[in-house]
Amino acid sequence: MFYLLYIIKNFGRKAMFKIIFYLVIIAIIVISGASAYHLYQVKEKNKTEMANFENETPLNADLGNVLVIYYSWTGHTKEIAEQIAALTNAKTYEIKTVKEYSSPSVYMESKKELMSKNYPELEKGFKPNIADYDTIFVGGPVWWYTMAPALFSFLKKTDFKGARVVPFSTQGSNYGKFFEDFAANAQNADVLPSENFNNLAPEYNAQVKNKIITWLNKLSR
Known part of the structure; x- marks a missing residue:
């Protein structure tokens, strides 16, 4: 807060909005990158798990009604x-x-x-x-x-x-x-x-x- 007031006082509101704009862009990039990496991890995990079930499995369970x-x-x-x-x-x-x-x-x-x-x-x-x-x-x-x-x-x-x-x-x-x-x-x-x-x-x-x-x-x- 004090940092923003300092910017307004010394550089004007235009500079403050420019800094806020760039911070928002950086935040979006970081969040998007983290989300993409998470999706990649999930995809790889699913691929690894499903590899364990490639072969057809016969059903021999007795579960009753x-x-x-x-x-x-x-x-x-x-x-x-x-x-x-x-x-x-x-x-x-x-x-x-x-x-x-x-x-x-x-x-x-x-x-x-x-x-x-x-x-x-x-x-x-x-x-x-x-x-x-x-x-x-x-x-x-x-x-x-x-x-x-x-x-x-x-x-x-x-x-x-x-x-x-x-x-x-x-x-x-x-x-x-x-x-x-x-x-x-x-x-x-x-x-x-x-x-x-x-x-x-x-x-x-x-x-x-x-x-x-x-x-x-x-x-x-």
């Missing part, structure tokens, strides 16, 4: 949920909020809900009977490094009564505290090993399927 519960906003979680369901001959149940998030404000709305713990109301209607299933998958997107608020709403209203519950997440690059928070909020659940799925290009579809199968095989009863 399976249910896949999911919340999806962009559609990525739904894609993973449907793949799990197809491979395990499972039924699916989609968690839906009464009020849909609007595209421009979704992340600010969800941040407010997460901070206040005032989670969204869910649509009423048919809800599957947990006792009818041997293995229950529950998935959703990572928002603000944790579960989307709708998942918190669902877990608050659900007693798993000792059922085998398998969490999974979808995200850009970092699942944060998703699984830690899931385990802390899944009431009376026998939580099994989780899996996470980054948003990937279609060129990796086969590897993603192999990754899911590898995971399912490890969950076999």
Whole structure:
């Protein structure tokens, strides 16, 4: 502040605005560079991970009667949920909020809900009977490094009564505290090993399927 006043006094407002302009440009360049480097790191990490699932993997998992519960906003979680369901001959149940998030404000709305713990109301209607299933998958997107608020709403209203519950997440690059928070909020659940799925290009579809199968095989009863 004192530096800016000094510039105004000795060089005038024009010089001050010029300095501010250059500082803003430098900040934009630094932020853009950091963002580009982060995206490069994520791309390389995804490439390395998917290389581990190049070979076709046979499915030999015995999971019993399976249910896949999911919340999806962009559609990525739904894609993973449907793949799990197809491979395990499972039924699916989609968690839906009464009020849909609007595209421009979704992340600010969800941040407010997460901070206040005032989670969204869910649509009423048919809800599957947990006792009818041997293995229950529950998935959703990572928002603000944790579960989307709708998942918190669902877990608050659900007693798993000792059922085998398998969490999974979808995200850009970092699942944060998703699984830690899931385990802390899944009431009376026998939580099994989780899996996470980054948003990937279609060129990796086969590897993603192999990754899911590898995971399912490890969950076999």
